[in-house]
Amino acid sequence: MSLPWLSILFLGPLLAALLVALAPVRWARWLAAASMGGSLLAAGAALLAFVPAGARFQLIERMPWVPMLGIDYFLAVDGLSVLFLPATALLFLGTLVVGWRQPGLRDGRGVAVSLLALQSITVGVFCAMDLVLFFLCWELSILPVYALLCQAGVTAGARAAATRYALLMLGGGFPLLLAIVILIGGAPAGAADLPSLLAEPLPLGRQYLILGLGLLAFGLKVPLVPLHTWLPPIALAGPGGLTALLVGLKIGAYGLIRFALPLAPQAAADAYWLLAGLGTVSVIYGAVGMLAQSNLRVAMAYSSISHVGLVVLGVASLTVDGVLGGISLLLNFALATGGSFLLLACLHQRTGSTDVAALGGIVQRAPWLAAGVLFCGLAGIGLPLTSGFHGEWMLIAATLGRHTGAGMAALFGLAIGASAFVALYRQAFWGEVRTAPVAPMQDLTGRERAVLWSLFGLILVIGLYPAPWLDIVRPAAQAWAAGFGR
Numbered sequence: 072m073s074l075p076w077l078s079i080l081f082l083g084p085l086l087a088a089l090l091v092a093l094a095p096v097r098w099a100r101w102l103a104a105a106s107m108g109g110s111l112l113a114a115g116a117a118l119l120a121f122v123p124a125g126a127r128f129q130l131i132e133r134m135p136w137v138p139m140l141g142i143d144y145f146l147a148v149d150g151l152s153v154l155f156l157p158a159t160a161l162l163f164l165g166t167l168v169v170g171w172r173q174p175g176l177r178d179g180r181g182v183a184v185s186l187l188a189l190q191s192i193t194v195g196v197f198c199a200m201d202l203v204l205f206f207l208c209w210e211l212s213i214l215p216v217y218a219l220l221c222q223a224g225v226t227a228g229a230r231a232a233a234t235r236y237a238l239l240m241l242g243g244g245f246p247l248l249l250a251i252v253i254l255i256g257g258a259p260a261g262a263a264d265l266p267s268l269l270a271e272p273l274p275l276g277r278q279y280l281i282l283g284l285g286l287l288a289f290g291l292k293v294p295l296v297p298l299h300t301w302l303p304p305i306a307l308a309g310p311g312g313l314t315a316l317l318v319g320l321k322i323g324a325y326g327l328i329r330f331a332l333p334l335a336p337q338a339a340a341d342a343y344w345l346l347a348g349l350g351t352v353s354v355i356y357g358a359v360g361m362l363a364q365s366n367l368r369v370a371m372a373y374s375s376i377s378h379v380g381l382v383v384l385g386v387a388s389l390t391v392d393g394v395l396g397g398i399s400l401l402l403n404f405a406l407a408t409g410g411s412f413l414l415l416a417c418l419h420q421r422t423g424s425t426d427v428a429a430l431g432g433i434v435q436r437a438p439w440l441a442a443g444v445l446f447c448g449l450a451g452i453g454l455p456l457t458s459g460f461h462g463e464w465m466l467i468a469a470t471l472g473r474h475t476g477a478g479m480a481a482l483f484g485l486a487i488g489a490s491a492f493v494a495l496y497r498q499a500f501w502g503e504v505r506t507a508p509v510a511p512m513q514d515l516t517g518r519e520r521a522v523l524w525s526l527f528g529l530i531l532v533i534g535l536y537p538a539p540w541l542d543i544v545r546p547a548a549q550a551w552a553a554g555f556g557r
Contacts, residue, residue: 165312217236228308272336315411339389
């Protein structure tokens, strides 16, 4: 009998957070590191236990939670979600290691507790099959993000950014809650779980309502333009590790793929123009926004807006290649974009800034750090032989097959974004040393290299040999597309 891996991944970090809260302060980071290392091993075990050719939903754990309301503790994964388990565990461990020098983690337990709570909640988002459980995880994620921004923010505007984020996300929770109430109210016997709801499509009128509410709720977290305004301030004011988590783990895009589109299949097919339009605008806006930035963290935030717009644009085709490419690119976010923000956090710790004007000559002083930023940045823009290439290729192909104009616009936006990254990198990392903080800066430590090299290795392995990873996702992608008759 296999262990309940999903519950271990979901509840284990919460128990570790409680232990960290009660333990002596000097043990906080070590206990958090042990918990996150254990989560990484458990995520690997869950991935090994998953059989791509088997039933769609696997590793099922289900028991009554609130029987009178038909709410269950229901966890499961399929090919669309199982790869996010090790990606989440690895990115959280990287965040902890890179933040080892952060005052909040060195002198207190608050950051460690918040990180562990956020890890638990994030796993819940990826594994929850009961809509009420999913909603609770979705809303509770606001609390540790707010706490991390307040505890470990790097500029004076961190608290204002935290408040703005919390208010916007709380507001975005109302349409999601309303959608869930409508879904449960229209389902046989008040079923609140995803498999049951997928088996009984809603009337078309309700589908339009569910799709609209889902686009508003999930689009805010994606974020899609014009709902993106919270991300650049957090990228600037928040700790680099938190930004890596918010940008690297795109739970908003996952929510669109997992819930909003398949629960309203006919409405999604009819509203292709809206989804494609939002995706295209985000691709171009994010790329052009990069050109106007002088801060590397803000520029990378705009880059993520552009690339997640490509995910929405490709998934809007409602095809196997579209969702397969979308999941592939979301996983690349965790590796490449998450890695970029972790490295920029290292840079900020050493120089006190990520403004291009305050940098220069970093290649001479910290070659490993400079090489890492370049490598992750190139993977983020889809360089061949990296993990970002195959996802972008499939998304562009799916878009061109459905709407040539949108596909060409997306290619134009991606070209602008790639040019902007190369220009910013050249100004920040090459040339002469322009400011005093850069001159004595230390390169990556052995601890930082160990975690980041793990990310780099996965980027290369997936880029060079993507077939095993795509084979894990493909059966679920085919089942997903079949729900739209494709």
